Amino acid sequence: MGRFTKEIDRAFNSGHTKKLYDGLTALQSAALSQLRTGINKLNGYLHKIHCSDTPLCDCDCNLVETVQHFLFACPRWVEQRRLMRIAHGEAWGDLSTALGGKDRRSTREDDKEEWRPNRENVLATINFAIATGRLASKASTSTTSPTSSTSS
Ligand SMILES: [Zn+2]
Secondary structure (H helix, E strand, C coil), X not given: CHHHHHHHHHHHHCCHHHXXXXXXXXXXXXXXXXXXXXXXXXXXXXXXXXXXXXXXXXXXXXXXXXHHXXXXXXXXXXXXXXXXXXXXXXXXXCHHHHCCXXXXXXXXXXXXXXXXXXXXXXXXXXXXXXHHCCCCCHHHHHCCXXXXXXXC
């Protein structure tokens, strides 16, 4: 599982991803992986893998519980969302920035080398997700598969 999500991340955002995870706790890394890959405990995903009767969120919005809904819209997490909203500032509502990708609204092709993920935004996103407890799973706390990190 851990290896699988890393593969997806690599495809998603190549070189910057490692930096993104540097310094995160296991809990924070797990939360970020779940949000970035979309493989998580939100109903939108659970429904796809036939683990939930409905893809809809438990709130009254009658909307699919996607990562986007969870982070930015769901009325169940207004309280937990407050700090993240302040931290994200101008980038509020941009899923890519929130998860360490580029802000679609300010992308310039020639910025490629300069660009770095907005770590503060990502941390705020992660801490929000953890605060809600919505992504918590029994497996995420214990299993850390040994990764063969060969440094040359
Ligand atoms: Zn909701």
